[in-house]
Amino acid sequence: MRIWLASASPRRRELLERLGAEVLVRPADLEEDPLPGEAPGDFVRRLALDKLNAAPPAPPGVPVVAADTIVVIDDRILGKPADTNEAFSMLSTIQGRWHTVHSGLALGLDGELRVGTEASRVKMAAMDPALIRWYIATGEPMDKAGAYALQGIGGLFVERVEGSCSNVVGLPLPLLRTFLADLKLLFPPC
Secondary structure, rough: EEEEOOOOOHHHHHHHHHOOOOOEEEOOOOOOOOOOOHHEEEEEEEHHHHHHHHHOOOOOOOOOOEEEEEEOOOOOEEEEOOOOOHHHHHHHHHOEEEEEEEEEEEEOOOEEEEEEEEEEEEEOOOHHHHHHHHHHHHHHHHOOHHOOOOOHHHHHHHHEEHHHHHHHHHHHHHHHHHHHHOOOOOOOOO
């Protein structure tokens, strides 16, 4: 199956390729700021839909997938850190605590549209400042929401996940499976 991915995320591409899809990356360049008073789930849902709508049109029969992921703690949205100081601040905030990872997912196929959200809770291990600086020096936190990667070195610091692990990586595969099955893609009808 071919899938157009309206995202430049290498993690999303890798997850789709693991499903056996031929992934064509067609990222959309959008402002990714929440609207005043916008709830986290609404924010990522809107961004996923905006990315899908901004992507170039796919050929007939080729689904387009768009997603966006954020980390939320204390009603504060943590996107990707702008620099190492912001990464340090984010990791200092989430270390030793629970936070929530929200992803919005949009799937379009020949005029059909499916849009939804997924939330997972993550418990991070306690990290002292030296450990946080060591992790930042690996470079891994710099393009990740919340400044960590569950699937990478950051997995050393994740003590527990409640919900979808793939959601924490950036693409909620259980929700994607539901959308694909609903559109009679990937899975045979029952």
